[in-house]
Every structure is written in C-alpha cells, then in structure tokens.
Amino acid sequence: MMLRQYLTGIVFLLMAVPSSSQHIASLADMKGAELNILVTRAAQNFNHSNYAYLRLKQIPEQLTDEQVQLLRRTGYPIFAFEWAIRLVANSHYEQAWLLIEKYWQQSTSSARIRVLDLLEKQGEYALMTRIFDQLEVLEPYASIYGLEVGNSISTLNKASVDALGVSVFGWHTSSASCKHSIMLFAETLSGVKQLKRLRTQYNQSTLSELLPYCLSDPLYVGDLTQCSGGESNFIQCNIDLLLQESSVQQARHLVIMTNKQGLANVYNGVMRLHNKSQYELFVHEMMHFAHFEDEYPVPQAKADWLCKTSGYKAPNLYVGTSAPKGWYKSETCKFGQLESYKPQHIASKMQYHEIHLSNHYLGLWLKSLNKTLSVPSDYQVYLNELNTKH
Incomplete structure (x- = not known):
C-alpha cells in the first residue's frame, strides 16, 4: 500500500503541470525529497525533453554539489556550466574557465549573469576579460569592468554607465553647493564608491556643520589623471585635463582617488588618496588644506x-x-x-x-x-x- 502511494506521488509530481505562476512557486518551495526524485529521473536517461530535466534546469542553484555533478556527468551542458559557477564561487578560476569556455553557448542567460555577477563581486577582472574578449560582451558587466580597471571615458557605454548611476567627468557637471567647494574625482569605480562613502561620513559628521567646505558628487575620470605612486612613495596625479572644466577651476580644492599604490598627500591644494583610504585619513589630509x-x-x-x-x-x-x-x-x-x-x-x-x-x-x-x-x-x-x- 505504501509503495503504491509512493509511486502515485512520483507520477503526480512528474506529470502534473501547474499554471506558470503556480509553477514558479512550486519550484521555489520544492523539498529535498522532491528534488532527489527529479534528479534521479533526469539522470536515468540523457534527454533534453525529459520533464524532470526541464524542471531542474530552471533551478540549478537549488541543487547540491553532488546532484549537479551527477547531472553534469549524465551529459547536460547546463549543469556543467552550473559547476563552473560553483568553481568561481570557490575561486577556482582556471578550472571554471575551461567549463565556461566550452559551455557558454549552451548556457542560459541567467546563468551567464550569475557567473559575471560573482566575478564582479570578487573583483576577478582577469576572467571577466577572457569572457568579453573570447565569448560575449554583456552589459552592464562590461561597463562595470571598464570602470573598475579605469578605462578611458571614450571607451565606455554611456547608457550602461548612466544606468549604473555613475557620474562621469565631461558627461555630467558636479559643482558643489557652497563657496568653498571641494571637487571629488576617482580613476576607478571602487574609487567612486569609496569617495561617496567618505562624502556621506563627512556630511553626517559635526565637521560638516563647523567647516565651510562642501563636497561634490564624485566624478569618474578614468585615465585622465594618470596617477602613479609606489609602496613608499607619495601618490602623484596630473590635473591638466581636468582644468578644461570651469567648475574645476572654480573649486577651492580637489580630491583625486586612485587604485595605484602610494602614500596619501596634499600638494598644491590637491589631495591624493588610495581607494582604500578611510575617513580618519581623509580628515587628516583635509587639515593640510x-x-x-x-x-x-x-x-x-x-x-x-x-x-x-x-x-x-x-x-x-x-x-x-x-x-x-x-x-x-x-x-x-x-x-x-x-x-x-x-x-x-x-x-x-x-x-x-x-x-x-x-x-x-x-x-x-x-x-x-x-x-x-x-x-x-x-x-x-x-x-x-x-x-x-x-
């Protein structure tokens, strides 16, 4: 009697086709036992029309490593690509690349986005470069990559960069709202984000109430400032190309943030910082003003x-x-x-x-x-x- 109920349950699970909204909900709520049944069925016979496979391909991230490996060995490309994503998550980039390169065209768009999203969060731009150079250029990840490595402004996709909410020098004006303005510039996306954090900390501090300065919205400048430095050297940057904008000439001070190694400093009223410079160092450098x-x-x-x-x-x-x-x-x-x-x-x-x-x-x-x-x-x-x- 129990065996009959179990078999009936399997048939019902594999054959019932709910409406689309119910289908999505049922996939998300699927229990381990139900997944095991589907994985076993899909692994019994390599068949892209297999109903169990068609359901599982929509939720690869819910499967265990063992289940993904079983389906990968059965021959399903989607699960080979899923394994690549898991290799990326564990920083095994060279192994992951072999699978990404082989199965990219057979993967789903959501899987491609997942792997690029992981690489972006991990800062693994070398592998992102391989994907863009050899497989496919996908936005906004190509623009995120370009911003993060400090590519020239002329090479950026304006629509994608605007959608990311990044203000770019020459595309947007960024004048501060007081007489003694401090203009903020960054060579990379990380720098833009860090300057925004510093600006927020300053605006929320009592210093902003006592000091006459106001900080502009950070502008991405890419390779315009050509900053350089060294582990024990002061950061140096070239501001010549920034001076083409009238708002830059009207500022009281400038701040430039770079990903180049070097010591923070103020020279000729221009502050140079590294991407990892924190608020207390920023205040120290402001005192040099x-x-x-x-x-x-x-x-x-x-x-x-x-x-x-x-x-x-x-x-x-x-x-x-x-x-x-x-x-x-x-x-x-x-x-x-x-x-x-x-x-x-x-x-x-x-x-x-x-x-x-x-x-x-x-x-x-x-x-x-x-x-x-x-x-x-x-x-x-x-x-x-x-x-x-x-």
Whole structure:
C-alpha cells in the first residue's frame, strides 16, 4: 500500500503541470525529497525533453554539489556550466574557465549573469576579460569592468554607465553647493564608491556643520589623471585635463582617488588618496588644506627648508631653539637644522591619522580657517601661476 502511494506521488509530481505562476512557486518551495526524485529521473536517461530535466534546469542553484555533478556527468551542458559557477564561487578560476569556455553557448542567460555577477563581486577582472574578449560582451558587466580597471571615458557605454548611476567627468557637471567647494574625482569605480562613502561620513559628521567646505558628487575620470605612486612613495596625479572644466577651476580644492599604490598627500591644494583610504585619513589630509603640518618626521628635502629658520610655520608647528609657552617637542623637524614643537603634549591626528580629532586641534583648525579662507587656497594660487605662465 505504501509503495503504491509512493509511486502515485512520483507520477503526480512528474506529470502534473501547474499554471506558470503556480509553477514558479512550486519550484521555489520544492523539498529535498522532491528534488532527489527529479534528479534521479533526469539522470536515468540523457534527454533534453525529459520533464524532470526541464524542471531542474530552471533551478540549478537549488541543487547540491553532488546532484549537479551527477547531472553534469549524465551529459547536460547546463549543469556543467552550473559547476563552473560553483568553481568561481570557490575561486577556482582556471578550472571554471575551461567549463565556461566550452559551455557558454549552451548556457542560459541567467546563468551567464550569475557567473559575471560573482566575478564582479570578487573583483576577478582577469576572467571577466577572457569572457568579453573570447565569448560575449554583456552589459552592464562590461561597463562595470571598464570602470573598475579605469578605462578611458571614450571607451565606455554611456547608457550602461548612466544606468549604473555613475557620474562621469565631461558627461555630467558636479559643482558643489557652497563657496568653498571641494571637487571629488576617482580613476576607478571602487574609487567612486569609496569617495561617496567618505562624502556621506563627512556630511553626517559635526565637521560638516563647523567647516565651510562642501563636497561634490564624485566624478569618474578614468585615465585622465594618470596617477602613479609606489609602496613608499607619495601618490602623484596630473590635473591638466581636468582644468578644461570651469567648475574645476572654480573649486577651492580637489580630491583625486586612485587604485595605484602610494602614500596619501596634499600638494598644491590637491589631495591624493588610495581607494582604500578611510575617513580618519581623509580628515587628516583635509587639515593640510588649512596648512597643518605632519607631526611625524618630514622627509629630508622638506626638512631642509622648513626647519632652517625659526618661527611659527603652521597652526601646529613652531621651529626654533626652544619651545613657546604651552608647546611641546615634536618629530616634524627630526631631520632638520632646528627643533620643532607642537601645541599639544599627547599625540595628535597630525602624527597618527587614526587618532580622533581633539577639541584643541579642532579649535586651531577653525582659527586657521578664519585666516586662510580670506585668501586664495594653495590650489587657486597654483591655478593662477599656471594661467600666468600661459
């Protein structure tokens, strides 16, 4: 009696064809025992018209590894491709490529999207490149790839990039909404995303209420800025091509984020950051806009001129033979001719950027801004020098 009920259940499961909406729901709710029955039936006979196979091909991601391997060995290409997806998920890219290349044309569009989505999330752009070069260019993944590796703006698919919500230099204007604007630029998609996070953190902090700066929406610039660096070198970027836009010339400062390795810095009022630079480092670098100096030893070349004569050199730096009242020895001029001093005994954010900004240094920052904002910024001075030369 029980055997008869079991066989009846199998027949009912395999032969009943519900309406489309009911069909989708039934597939999603399918239990392990039901899947086992379908897998066994599909594996008994390689047949693309097999009803069990037709149902299983719609839900390959619900099967166990053992079930996928069984159906793959039976000869079904879709499950060979499913195994490739699982290899990608486990970072076995070379093995996955062999199956992807062989079964791409026989796979479903949803499976292709799944594998590209996985590769994009894992940052495995080498395998994405193979797919686009040898098999098929699929949007928006081709554009995501192009943005992530910093391809030239001219090579991008505008419709796809716009759909991704990425603002691109030259396609969109991105002026900030205050007098003292800071324009944000990124060479890669990761940089755009990180700058958006930094902008959000700044806007949600008390600093945004106290400081006069407003940050623009980040713009993708690709290879326009040609940033370079090195593990122990300062990041350097070329802003010449950015200066073609009037909004860039009207800004008080620029921030450029790159995926090139190197040390964050501010030079000529332009901040250079790495994609992984976090908010506390960003604040440290912003303090350089107001002429704060680092309180760790500056390089010999800088110490040679910065530490040669006595006097107040920055809001947090006095150079001389003895400390002013309430000031303490610092490391800034370790390689210089004279000693350096700082206005706070304990370590500050200008020595270790991870340290929280103290009220003392915040006060010095605001005091410095009262003076520096009444004159052109270092970046604006640099622009004026460029214009004078031309």
